[in-house]
Amino acid sequence: MTTPAAIQAALRGRNALPLRPPHQVMNLERLGAMHQSRLSFMRILVRRIMRERWRIEVVKLELDDQGYGTVIYEINAPHGVFSFVLFSNYLAPNDRNDRVIATQWDLTMALVAGPVDRTYLEQLRQNVPKQEAGRVDSRVFVLSRANRSARNFDYVVKQLAAGLQPDVEKIADVGYLYRTTAVYGSGKLGMADWEKVKQRWPDFARPFSAEMFMCFMLRNFSLFQAEHIAKHQSANTFLPMQPDIKRYFGIGNSTGLGMAPYLINHPLLINQWVAMRELGLARIRVLGNIDQRVQQHFQELLMRCQQHTQETQTEDEWQKNNNTRVIQDLLSMQEQTAQGVVSWEVLLTWTESHCSLQGQELLVSVLLELYPELVDDLEDYYCEEEFLDLDPLMPVKQLQQVIEQRYAWALSIDFSEPGTKETFWYRSEDKMEPRLGNAQTEPGKEKQMALGVGYAVRKCYDQLSVYANDHPHHTTARFMVAQPKLRGIVRRIQSMNRCVYGDIQANLLERDVLPMHLLRAKLAFFGVSKFDPRSKLWVRNTMFQGAPLLEDIGRTFNDDWFMPLAPR
Template sequence: MTTSAAIQASLRGDNALPLRPVDQVMDLERLGAIHQSRLSFMRTLVRRIMRERWQIEPVRFELDPQGYGTVVYEITTPNKCYSFVLFSDYLSPDERNDRVIATKWDLTMALVDGQVDDLYLEKLRQNVPKQEAGRVDARVFVLSRANRSARNFDYVVDQLACGKQPDVAQIARVGYLYRTTAVYGSGKLGMADWEKVSTRHPDFNRPFAAEMFVCLMLRNFSLLQAEHIAQHRTPETYHPMLPEIKRFFGIGNSTGLGMAPYLINHPLLINQWVEMRELALARVRVLGNINKRITQQFPELLERCAIHTEQTVTEDAWQTANNLQVLKDLEAIREHTANGIGSWDALLRWSEENCSLQGQEMLVSVMLELYPELVDELEDYHTAEEFLDLDPVMPLQQLKQVIEQRYQWALVLDFSADGAKDTFWYRSEEKMEPRLGDAREEDGKEKQMALGVGYAVRKCYDQLCQYISEHPQHSTARFMVAQPKLRGIVRRIQSMNRCIYGDIQANLLDRDILPMHLLRAKLAFFGVGKFDPRSKLWVRNTMFQGAPLLEDIGHTFNDDWFMPLAPAQQGEL
């Protein structure tokens, strides 16, 4: 029995409720409607840091009065020592570019195994600022870069230099001083691969933990740098930022199509992420005792979610409409539970009939937030061995049955319909970044990425049925000899049959596909908030807003930064 199966089995009992069905959970639009939760990777990382009291100190701080130079932090955990190395360079306005084609940035940084001496620091200085054009060794396991917010950074420095605090209303519009434009890991550019990181660095052995940590460090450095520049500009009037305002700053991020294929190419891992969230929800539905504390905290969290949504600024009409609908859903939930919650199962079922998908999934996040004792331990089970295994001895009749049961969603799709195969995914030659092509207008479909899982299943099923009609007693091995090009999709079908979730149930080749749902789903698992789509292909968002500061480590930690709210503006000092 796998670990997740053992956990799921522990939920079973005479009164146990089933997990939500796969066709409901893995619907693309629902995945694109989920929100951050206690199990999001940023939350689990911060809990670990605060619980284990990591020591994070700058051991080299060489910034000039304008904030340019080199900073090295040492991170001491219960297991190891790491270094976070950051280079701050002048970037002229005509060189500033947030796109992946940029070659210079305000900040570049690396997370490194062990301490950094002068010789190794110089090696990093020669390569880290070059990013893709440079090369690093396996001591490095995350590489990143970031640019200043044109709307916020200089404004915040000016306010602090004059002895004033930044206007909270302005921060709410743009909740960060820097935004990342890329965070690389998993063996790219000579770095340590995931197998090495997960086995040798237990502090970062959860998916994307190291990448999230780099973003957290960037967020804290951005605050330190702004104060450093302001203090040197006018030391006689400077005043540091208030801690509550500092915590309201996050780190900005722009995410495009580069993230989308991950959800398709890592189905076993995605299954694990989704299953842990659904197991947590099942636990709350079965075991969530509604006592006085819950009765008081539930409406408070609904109100927090509403205010957080109101404070989310977006220029996108689609996202604005979604946010307005979520506010209506939250009010409906509040009214429905005004005289008592009843049971979580009944409330969840009511929401499915009366709320939008985003409203339903907001309720799920609130339910998880109420029960750390039922949810938090599941954070240790977000990893999975990503090996799609072929079962050559499986009878073809059984393989056919697996497709009919698990991939019914693909079999009912009409791929002969107008527009059903008009979109193709490919990688650009210049940057090897995913792009979308229109088969009606563009060449290159022959170089498309294998993301059309539904269409591949359909083709496999049709050829399998034809083969079975002639050879009904043959095994999968014989079918593979006859149809070797189908080996990849057959391997996926057989492997995913051992999972509960995993495959996103959508035709990604359809003319009207919305990649935004894919981006939103992955970002929600990360713990991102305040989505601001700039098109259907990329989205701005905010990371770590409301999270503790480095100086909070070692102090009382309530893990209470779910859906963070703008602090009340205090009078100037």
């Protein structure tokens, strides 16, 4: 979707709003400190579902007493009819594995265009449970699988069957009944690609909206299935779950390195996502009125964020320290604004000197929450064509200046220093999943993925400088003839120079690179919460916790599930 002229003017030109500078915003550690916000994809999706009153109903329910079988939900959205098809099969506890090498799961699912008849259902039944080993057609545009939470699922069923409610404190430890280990879209395994989805199905024509909807439906089924099993275990004593406890359940997610390269390989799209978030913040800095209502809401949100962070469980010491520091930051903000906020600009500047990066970015999310009237329209401009265009007429001297101005961060790295090129990224042959290798001790560097943008810029600049010195009046086209292997990075440099923010400013070949920052940045755009790193390479988190339920569609909705708290 093309960004309209009014927003372009707000980003650049005479009427430009005061945006935070690229060297600050695109710093990898800061991106890895982001939190969910009302501009996250889950929040955007739920607003649409509730605002447009999507009709979602079960049209096929074939579950036995143990919750195994087939379920089809039919979704009537404003621009089309879709089907969510789910297969529930028995899985022995010893076979339950969240790793990508798994071949069996408790649930497998597909989101499909149009109604599903008996013949097509059988076709799906033969392939969807196989996941990567199966093949589907272009009517399918999302495929996923999920496993039960060993700590929660059976416990919740037992409680409901006995006429009791689940202990909220126990839910706070693991806030979901199922966790998904993969959500596939964008043309994989024979599915419809993104271009087809965007053009033919407007209801899902925003980045990752179909994938987020898959997880939203999985979360609702997990609650339905737990009640279904409990009712069949003891119909006389069964009680359904209380709605506020139901809403506190999310869906679990395990995310590894597979997500990291996306942010590097889609620079124009990531720039757009960041630009919309920063534009929302800039509008608030200039136009955000601070009256008594806003003051009160701000203090309430700070306290909510503090309690939410305290309720977040993790065994990872690094994340524990981050959470502790965030709580300290929130207390400091409350103390600093106890007598009222005079200016958001002043408060933002103060946090840059007194708070951690995660505390600073949490304040940004809180400010976005305060002003839906200044922020929500930006949700329509998250799409961007990922087309890197070469400007052959650009003089080589100008290209040299572009690199010096936009890629000063890359030129500041001394790549001759030990460790600066020690890591290489590659795809495993068995699962085609990204992996990290050590260039000093492991073979395969010749098959590395092109994620070292900083190093590529440095090499390009060095060769360009020699060429520009010898041929100062030549164009980029002439330089490309002399150095054809540099076409890709030159195209990227020129294209990103037309963006407000451009590339992520990090050396991903560094010995101590922390992929967790990439994972968290993308997950924050998705809208997840409660990060629980299991290593520097993968993280567990929770999706849709606090979100409305299917039965809430059509009822009063105030979009207030930011940083959800355990029900009292």
